[in-house]
Amino acid sequence: MEADDDKRYKVRAIDLHAWFGTSHSLKGITMDLVDRHVTAIIGPSGCGKSTFIRCLNRMHEVVSGARAEGTVLLDGENIYASGIDAVLVRRRVGMVFQKPNPFPTMTIRDNVLAGLKLNGLRTRDPDALVERCLRQSALWEEVKEQLHKSGASLSGGQQQRLCIARTLALEPEVILMDEPCSALDPIATAKIEELIHELRGKYTIAIVTHSMQQAARVSDFTAFFYLGELIEYGDTDSIFTKPSNPRTEDYLTGRFG
Amino acid sequence: MPGWRIGNLGDRLFRGIAATFATIIVVVLLVIAVALTQASRETLSAYGFGFVVGQDWNPVEGANEVYGALPFVWGTLVTSFLALALAVPISVGIAVFIAELAPEWIRTPTGFVVELLAAVPSVIYGLWGFFVLRPVLIEHVDPALSRWLGFLPFFRGAPLGNDVLLASVVLAIMILPTISSVSREILRAVPNTLREAALALGATKWEMIRSVVLPYAKSGLTGAVILGLGRALGETMAVTMLVGNKPSMSLSVFEPAATMASIIANQYPEAQGRQHSALTEIGLLLFALTLVLNILARLLVWRVGRLPGDAGRA
Numbered sequence: 281m282e283a284d285d286d287k288r289y290k291v292r293a294i295d296l297h298a299w300f301g302t303s304h305s306l307k308g309i310t311m312d313l314v315d316r317h318v319t320a321i322i323g324p325s326g327c328g329k330s331t332f333i334r335c336l337n338r339m340h341e342v343v344s345g346a347r348a349e350g351t352v353l354l355d356g357e358n359i360y361a362s363g364i365d366a367v368l369v370r371r372r373v374g375m376v377f378q379k380p381n382p383f384p385t386m387t388i389r390d391n392v393l394a395g396l397k398l399n400g401l402r403t404r405d406p407d408a409l410v411e412r413c414l415r416q417s418a419l420w421e422e423v424k425e426q427l428h429k430s431g432a433s434l435s436g437g438q439q440q441r442l443c444i445a446r447t448l449a450l451e452p453e454v455i456l457m458d459e460p461c462s463a464l465d466p467i468a469t470a471k472i473e474e475l476i477h478e479l480r481g482k483y484t485i486a487i488v489t490h491s492m493q494q495a496a497r498v499s500d501f502t503a504f505f506y507l508g509e510l511i512e513y514g515d516t517d518s519i520f521t522k523p524s525n526p527r528t529e530d531y532l533t534g535r536f537g
Numbered sequence: 538m539p540g541w542r543i544g545n546l547g548d549r550l551f552r553g554i555a556a557t558f559a560t561i562i563v564v565v566l567l568v569i570a571v572a573l574t575q576a577s578r579e580t581l582s583a584y585g586f587g588f589v590v591g592q593d594w595n596p597v598e599g600a601n602e603v604y605g606a607l608p609f610v611w612g613t614l615v616t617s618f619l620a621l622a623l624a625v626p627i628s629v630g631i632a633v634f635i636a637e638l639a640p641e642w643i644r645t646p647t648g649f650v651v652e653l654l655a656a657v658p659s660v661i662y663g664l665w666g667f668f669v670l671r672p673v674l675i676e677h678v679d680p681a682l683s684r685w686l687g688f689l690p691f692f693r694g695a696p697l698g699n700d701v702l703l704a705s706v707v708l709a710i711m712i713l714p715t716i717s718s719v720s721r722e723i724l725r726a727v728p729n730t731l732r733e734a735a736l737a738l739g740a741t742k743w744e745m746i747r748s749v750v751l752p753y754a755k756s757g758l759t760g761a762v763i764l765g766l767g768r769a770l771g772e773t774m775a776v777t778m779l780v781g782n783k784p785s786m787s788l789s790v791f792e793p794a795a796t797m798a799s800i801i802a803n804q805y806p807e808a809q810g811r812q813h814s815a816l817t818e819i820g821l822l823l824f825a826l827t828l829v830l831n832i833l834a835r836l837l838v839w840r841v842g843r844l845p846g847d848a849g850r851a
Binding site: 337339342344345367368370371374375377379381382383384385386394395397398399400443446447450 | 640641728730731732733734735736737738739740741744745748749752753755
């Protein structure tokens with residue numbers, strides 16, 4: 281039974297706590313991400329949803345004064361166990377940030393290859409990898425003529441897709457997205473959402489979003505966070521049509537948040 | 538509305554006063570340049586550009602009297618660039634440590650101590666260099682250098698104590714706070730989102746610093762280095778006390794030298810006539826050199842400030 285669950289669930293957080301200094305921002309989250317599905321995490325600002333996914337690739341602890349406690353199983357292995365190198369965890373669990381952050385000092389091509397270069401990894405055919413990742417992130421047609429321009433020369437939406445391509449190049453198993461569309465216009469947002477659709481089935485994706493419509497559109501499962509706690513978690517359809525917790529319903533109907 | 542006219546007058550007055558103050562800076566610079574040019578008229582017309590490349594300096598009046606600035610330009614450049622070579626790795630290292638690696642509680646005190654170095658008067662550095670550093674160099678460093686690297690032209694000759702090496706080491710310590718504190722500010726201006734992007738791709742801290750932070754900060758760091766160079770070029774007291782004050786153009790760091798600043802400090806009090814003009818012209822040269830370098834530094838620092846994120850939005 282346990283082994284079956286480990287197979288079904290790519291990532292399992294068990295009693296996960298997180299702090300910023302003395303403020304306790306994640307209060308014992310236990311939640312699983314289903315392998316090769318999209319899980320949306322919604323909730324009002326400050327509810328800990330970003331903190332939660334940043335704990336899943338050990339990016340939370342990068343901020344000074346921040347720490348996390350608890351268990352996060354990645355394929356059954358606790359990434360918070362002593363002796364686990366956070367750097368290796370992050371190679372397997374990629375992340376896309378709220379604000380597009382391509383490396384401005386690198387070309388578009390080098391941005392895609394940045395993960396490999398940073399890790400000192402070689403690839404036999406870098407050009408093929410660049411093309412594959414850019415195609416996967418639906419950016420290839422727009423940039424194939426300008427691979428040697430700076431990553432910063434693209435529009436915001438293109439930059440974000442470049443960041444996704446950069447993440448894909450490392451062939452991660454899990455992709456965490458922290459409000460990836462909040463800095464983008466509706467057309468760019470639609471493109472990213474389409475892209476998430478393409479990527480499901482290949483990757484386990486967790487996406488934090490402020491937009492309930494977006495959660496409903498892109499995700500298989502939805503979790504509702506409030507004040508650092510997981511209030512409700514289930515498949516997206518039932519969360520949106522018949523939430524079992526009154527606070528979820530209040531949030532979804534816009535009564536607070 | 539009876540009040541508005543007065544308010545407007547106040548604004549105009551304020552703007553006028555502020556503009557005057559701002560103009561004063563430019564005027565002072567111009568006055569310095571003009572005064573130096575006028576006072577060096579005699580050698581300017583006598584030697585022209587030959588002054589800059591002339592190698593002989595004989596201030597004794599008579600047939601042999603001749604003035605050439607090259608040995609001093611050479612001395613200034615050699616000591617300054619040697620100081621840079623010593624100071625840049627250390628100061629950038631300090632800046633990286635403070636901005637990227639040190640735990641929060643240690644950053645402010647470390648930064649403060651480094652900046653304290655800038656507050657030590659030049660003459661104290663000169664004394665310290667003479668009484669503390671010079672014996673150490675003579676006893677331990679110089680013999681080792683001439684033994685192991687003596688085959689290079691840079692370490693030829695007998696170390697005498699007051700030489701290019703001593704002056705450069707002290708200069709390096711003096712420009713360290715300038716370079717490291719400016720570098721630290723430059724590194725702080727690197728957006729955190731880029732650091733996070735690198736870390737999230739599985740970079741170690743070192744890989745992040747090397748591949749993302751330093752390339753982003755490159756032109757700003759160059760600016761910091763040039764500011765340090767500007768300080769080194771003009772430094773007078775400590776260098777005069779340590780450099781040996783013998784105008785020579787040797788490649789060896791064990792030879793004494795003289796710099797533009799040190800020759801002025803040494804000879805100005807007794808200079809007359811043509812020698813006075815020659816020394817002033819050296820001052821003019823030094824002024825021009827530091828001015829050009831500082832403008833260059835400003836441009837570079839300004840460029841790094843507006844580089845990336847904005848380019849995407851434009």
